Amino acid sequence: MVDLFTYPPVLKGFIVLIITGFAFPITGVYLLRMNLLPLRFMLMHGAILGGALSLAMSINPFGGTLVINLLLVLLMTWMSRSLKADPGQLSAFFMVVSISVAFIFIYRFQVPAKDTLSLMWGSLYTLNSFEFIGTLVFSLLLIIFQAQYRHQLRAVFFDSDVARTAGVNETGFYYGIILITAVTVAAAMKLIGALLLDALLLLPALIASYHAKSYKGMVLWSSFWGGLFATVGFLLSLAFDLPASSTIAVFAALVFLILILTQKK
Amino acid sequence: MEHSLVLFQNEKQIFFSDEHWLYPLFEVEQFLGERSISPNELFLRDKIAGKAAAALIVKLGIRNCFIELLSERAIPVFKKYGVNYSYQKLVDHIQCRTEDLITDKMTLEETYLFLRKRAGKVQGVSLKINSLSVDIAGKQILDNLELDLGRGEQLVVQGENGSGKTTLIRSILGLIPSINGSITIGEEVVGSSGWQKNRVQTGYLNQETIKNNFPITAAEVVAIGLSSQKLPETERAYRVELAMRKTGSFHLMSKLFHQLSGGEKQRVSLARCLCQNARLLLLDEPTSYLDEKGREELYELLVDLSKNEAPTMLLVSHDSNWTDRLKWQGKILKGGKLW
Numbered sequence: 001m002v003d004l005f006t007y008p009p010v011l012k013g014f015i016v017l018i019i020t021g022f023a024f025p026i027t028g029v030y031l032l033r034m035n036l037l038p039l040r041f042m043l044m045h046g047a048i049l050g051g052a053l054s055l056a057m058s059i060n061p062f063g064g065t066l067v068i069n070l071l072l073v074l075l076m077t078w079m080s081r082s083l084k085a086d087p088g089q090l091s092a093f094f095m096v097v098s099i100s101v102a103f104i105f106i107y108r109f110q111v112p113a114k115d116t117l118s119l120m121w122g123s124l125y126t127l128n129s130f131e132f133i134g135t136l137v138f139s140l141l142l143i144i145f146q147a148q149y150r151h152q153l154r155a156v157f158f159d160s161d162v163a164r165t166a167g168v169n170e171t172g173f174y175y176g177i178i179l180i181t182a183v184t185v186a187a188a189m190k191l192i193g194a195l196l197l198d199a200l201l202l203l204p205a206l207i208a209s210y211h212a213k214s215y216k217g218m219v220l221w222s223s224f225w226g227g228l229f230a231t232v233g234f235l236l237s238l239a240f241d242l243p244a245s246s247t248i249a250v251f252a253a254l255v256f257l258i259l260i261l262t263q264k265k
Numbered sequence: 266m267e268h269s270l271v272l273f274q275n276e277k278q279i280f281f282s283d284e285h286w287l288y289p290l291f292e293v294e295q296f297l298g299e300r301s302i303s304p305n306e307l308f309l310r311d312k313i314a315g316k317a318a319a320a321l322i323v324k325l326g327i328r329n330c331f332i333e334l335l336s337e338r339a340i341p342v343f344k345k346y347g348v349n350y351s352y353q354k355l356v357d358h359i360q361c362r363t364e365d366l367i368t369d370k371m372t373l374e375e376t377y378l379f380l381r382k383r384a385g386k387v388q389g390v391s392l393k394i395n396s397l398s399v400d401i402a403g404k405q406i407l408d409n410l411e412l413d414l415g416r417g418e419q420l421v422v423q424g425e426n427g428s429g430k431t432t433l434i435r436s437i438l439g440l441i442p443s444i445n446g447s448i449t450i451g452e453e454v455v456g457s458s459g460w461q462k463n464r465v466q467t468g469y470l471n472q473e474t475i476k477n478n479f480p481i482t483a484a485e486v487v488a489i490g491l492s493s494q495k496l497p498e499t500e501r502a503y504r505v506e507l508a509m510r511k512t513g514s515f516h517l518m519s520k521l522f523h524q525l526s527g528g529e530k531q532r533v534s535l536a537r538c539l540c541q542n543a544r545l546l547l548l549d550e551p552t553s554y555l556d557e558k559g560r561e562e563l564y565e566l567l568v569d570l571s572k573n574e575a576p577t578m579l580l581v582s583h584d585s586n587w588t589d590r591l592k593w594q595g596k597i598l599k600g601g602k603l604w
Contacts, residue, residue: 033479151488154481154485154488155489155492157481158479158481158489161469162469163489163492164438164464165438165464165468165469165541166465166490166492166493167494168492168493209478214481214482214519214521215479215481215482215485216485217480
């Protein structure tokens, strides 16, 4: 199995997966705390639209996914705040629109559906240098953001009104978190796909929320579980010749199940 | 006597001040607060003393003093509390507005708090509302509302559900973007850049409605009050501990906030406001979800707070049985105005 690491795509995939495994669950904490789960669905569908558009225009799907997701979150956030519309309903609306437009593009530009659907399960071993470095840099920035603004984030997650009265720029952090979520989802789509990205994003945060005894503990435990799932899942996939993304997701789900079943009532 | 006030310990001069009015005595209070000195060893020489100064001397625990110019109004205070006094000249009263404002009905504690407020030695900040009108979804909630609250004063606003009590609080907090009229906290108009910089001076204790099970400890909730301040972690931890000790919630430090009782949560939330060093405290129906024990705990905390730190406090509630016990001044919010 060690021999496999001599192949650059495998090594690159492993490195990026481990780093994101530790970093991306931080976004999971944000998603859980800000109740942004519907947003995540919208971004998954937005990523498919971005992928379809990129493939239709023969450009890098990673960049296209990123741009579409950023546009979607900005539009959704602006509409929800300025029109006082429900973010959940808006997310559902954009989700439907995104997937509809994506399929129109797939049909009209004869984009191979297989290529578009590869976004569903990710393509860890096909990372180019831009994607590799970009994902690592983003992961690093995410960790720095969390470390630098941990006090303000804690206030925003606790109560937005209390945060504002404590002098925290709640609106700024809200937009920041939304943008970070958009980038994280786009990057995670490339790594493990739309259908499985929750294994890296949400499951670690969800598990941590069951046993963490503080906000700090929740962030650290989420990061730990994400890193563990990524590492063990990846190694298992190599050992048993299984798809990396599915193995990670199954391993994470198993741990989640065990912890739920063994948790004290 | 060169200085306006001199303090001796066993005949050795340990402090002097050249300030005027009651400030030298407040300086003595600070001086003694930083040292461990038995009041019995102290002897105070002061240039002028009236009823107000006498009350402060008693509060400081000083038993022996010499006053150059003494008001007759000070003598009953000294006699009542067993202070040995002597003087150079006795007058029936001194030219001091403060002395006229102290009534015989006021207890020593009340007099002391009153003097602290007049001297600006309380945490509170003034709140002035001019012609405040708030319209939400086409409905006039507040209509040319006026309010003037001095430093360290407390006010209970009562009103029926839907009368606009929460809207008033949210307007003062700057959480309602479009208002007519002006709200001034200290020197800063709500919404101005100066107010943004000093926003932390307003603390907010909301209805105990934060029901989520977010894993956050009580100490972390208190630390939220320091979120926008750049402090070393040791200083942050110290301030959190201090605030929690003041509100008797120190033992809850590592407990999960969502597992606390309603009363404990309000205790922790008050500690958050103290940690924030809030000078204006806005309390929105703080007893809504509290049982009898929680209501009693909160009552004691607020009474204690109004005597010590004395932030300016505005409390809105429809629970008149509970607010009546606070003995704060009260107003009714009706028809969008305060009566």
